[in-house]
Amino acid sequence: MKTVAISILGTSKDRRGKGDKRWDKWRPNISMCQHDDLLIDRLELLFDNHSKSLADQVTEDIARVSPETHVVHHRVNFGDPWDFESVYSTLLDFARAYAFTPDLEQYLVHITTGTHVAQICLYLLTEAGYFPGRLLQTSPAHKQSDLPGQYQIIDLDLSKYDQIASRFQREHQEGTTYLKGGIETNNLAFNRMIEQLEQVSIRSDAPILITGPTGAGKSQLAQRVFELRKQRGKLEGGLVAVNCATLRGENAMSALFGHRKGAFTGAVTHRPGLLMEADKGLLFLDEIGELGLDEQAMLLRAIEHKRFMPFGADHEVNSHFQLITGTNRDLVQLSREGKFRADLLARIDLWTYRLPSLRERIEDLEANIDFELEAFSTKSGHLISFNKAAREKYLCFGRSAEASWSANFRDLNASILRMGTLADGGRITIQGVEEEIQRLCLKWQSPQGESALTLTPIDALLGPGSCDTMDFYEQIKLAGLIRVCEESSTMAEAGRKLFQVSRATKKSNNDSHRVRQLLEKYGLKFEQLSKA
Template identity: 45%
Template sequence: MRKNKTAVIGFLGTTLDNGFNDKRWQRWRPTVSLGLHDELLVDELHILYSTRDKRLFKIIVDDIAQVSPQTKVIGHHVSLSSPWDFAEVYAELYDFAAAFDFQDNTDYLLHLTTGTHVAQICWFLLVEAGFIPADLLQTSPCPRPDQADPQGRYQVIDLDVSRYDGLRARFEAEKQQHWQTLQANLVTQNAAYQQLISDIEKVATRSTAPILLMGATGAGKSQLASQIYALKKAKADNSVQNKYALNKFVEVNCATLRGDTAMSVLFGHVKGAFTGAASNRDGLLKSADGGLLFLDEIGELGLDEQAMLLTALEEQRFYPLGSDTSINVSFQLMAGTNKDLRRAVANGEFRADLFARLNTWTFFLPSLKDRLEDLPANIDYELARLGSEQQQQFRFEPSARQLYEDFAMSREATWQGNFRDLTASMIRLTTLAESKVIRVEDVQVEIERLSNLWGLPDHFNSMANNSLSSFNSDSSLALDRHLIETTSQNTLDKYLDKDILMKVDTFDAVQLAYVIEVCIQHKNQAAAGRYLYAQTRDKLKSPNDSDRLRKYLMKFGLKFDELIR
């Protein structure tokens, strides 16, 4: 006795199912054939059809009732202007699947034989992604066309590849065999970045010298480091001549290391080396022996740790904290930093000899704002990744997608956190979207949120819009006063003496208010200065962002410390 019911879902075959006279019983029709197999008992048959095929649908319903009375036929209207338009067909079938009431006590089969090739591809994608809990059903006519056989044949296709151990082993082996390039995992339209990745790939497979990745926070240094390791390991596994077996990948963020903790984490310690050292500890350098050590944010490492690291690189040995016995190690070093180590060396914050040792292979990773042509592809990547994690299918309304991309590629979008900002933005959009569709209002809210996160004073934009709409030659003086008063109300009135405010030109008032907003959102004057003068810093012989900001504020009787209290 069967435990579950069986339900079949499929399109009405407007060509193969066609037939309006008695001769139709003498040939194979895929939908009707589903009721002709003794071993395939169909309890429910869900047929998708358009209004123009209503007559054919009724004939199929009557014919199914004759050959399989126990089968309940349920029709579903679909509206497709073009059955060959992939986006339209996928959206229609996705909405159908999302609204369908799948029952736990029913086994579902997706009939692939009917419908266009586009529909068949969309069905497959929805089943493979888990949106439709079904196996695939393929029907076909008798192999000998000279024999009339209305029944034909059928085949159930199970997409659960995990059940096939042989296939799984083969896939894993081929995955390792064909891992040849970093480009396979990095989608980019930026020519400079493509060349950079090509150069890194050559270095990663031909050299064991240190590699230094320099780039802003969120530019993808850590992700690239792990992919370089995977590439090197794949190459090493296939070559007995490779110096390092690279069986290990050890990663640490140096920004989290301070004082004795930094020494202990990196180089280990012996019992009693310092207060709290109750037992011996192996450091990360020893753990990385025979592999690759990635020190992210190496610019945050203290000078003492830098000296020990240099010794370990040059002599391939080091002393654990509190120990008189050295440890021999053999590893390749990869480092990442969001600092300009050249400037850090000039300022005495980073050892020149260590920088020289690291500087054999230095690569500068571009920020997201320098790779704007890659935004659409990365948006698609994030939608697919988040959809895979949550077993959902997220999509933008076309107008919402256009609005988001227009903002993302505009000057207002600073992408201070680079790809981390984009990832966070897509997480928010997909989480808050109703029915898994990101609409214009969702994007408008996200744009406002990003603007606030990046410290963009939205009232400046509204002021500019109001100014353009209300400006005329007779009201220019009133407009200037309105601009100053509006700016003062939002920012300047809180910090600037009113007597000084009344003497400030409109342009200077808007600029000063923006500078104050930036200062409020940074923890110190140097950080705010770096943000404000990022584009002109390299043009100065002796750049001092903090001093430039201090002098600017002094012109208006302001001090940084007073702004952030």
């Protein structure tokens, strides 16, 4: 494979006079061809119209020191060699016009000659792949050395550098741990989701949509994404968070987009609005499904154009904010019903992450208990812990069918707070756990006295004792299937709710067939559930 170097003529360093004294000083393009362990088969030499004579002299000198090197001249006029846009565009045009054959030749992009602007542009174009090669850096030899100079070849595939790769991996792990609040979680799907969210948080400023049930931690995750971006220099401004469920009528317009003095009765002063407050920062709109259609239309324009009209104003204003939205509602269904704009949904769900409930990641219960204990201890100023028997009893209950955790991590937080407050000597005992279990069971009872998990009567449908032969995980899946069928008018509707992700990857979306197959596994029919 031949080696081809691409280099800009050094109008100063390559010019050392016409006599023999020019050989006494280091000249980058000449010395590049004088190394015994670096054979340049072809040198693509770039220069402007004013440097033809110097290019000819350099070509002659290279022929003397390296007859094997064929020098090819290219007239490249930068105009202003210190104007970044001009230099980059000129070099980009050269790269696009050049017939690279990476299967037959390897390319070295010499970044020692030319202005600093040109060297930066060569680096960027190589890093972006327009020059499909590696960088070549040359320098004079050490004093008292007879060598023609030194060189270093730099491969921009950073994965080949173990130290750099390990540094990237360590930063990625630190970011992932931070997004999880320092909690070591075992749920594989949740861990994969957080790992991707860490990459998106650092590499993209596009909108992020966080879905999931109430209490799953949407607000806390948005806060951590903001703090992570702030740490990495991706944001200048602050975090502005608002629950859209609190915004109604004129108050919604005024709160989000601001108003001018006199815009309506009571508007005695100007108000900048939350979008303006979030300029250069991050705006978190929780429960975005509660926004009215008028506010949705204005928000869409603000997201797309970073411009919006304050209430009562004559001119638009600018705000360059990043956006995270949260919801516990089905925005797709709301869109079908005409309650949520489809174009806004398409704009905010580029990156969508669903936070699972505590029940769905029950394997992380123990780690979250430890997190809540540590948080309570820090806040209260003294250490709180379970004794061994109390911890085992609480964990056993928390993982059982009796524990619905209907408010998810809010339930867990409140539970630890109560037990910690009542713990004498900083120790939570069996008695304290038993009292807390009674409180939780009472809280989770429906008005009819049924627990949240028995609202769907599996035993009544399949016969007494049916649950005794099922893993709790299977009970949860079946209960969820039954509940969705009960709340749906057709099997197709139930299928759309159950398979909202996987159905998009199938050639034929026969949702009804998939629902029927799942029900038949347990001897159930959709008709008996929908009637219920």
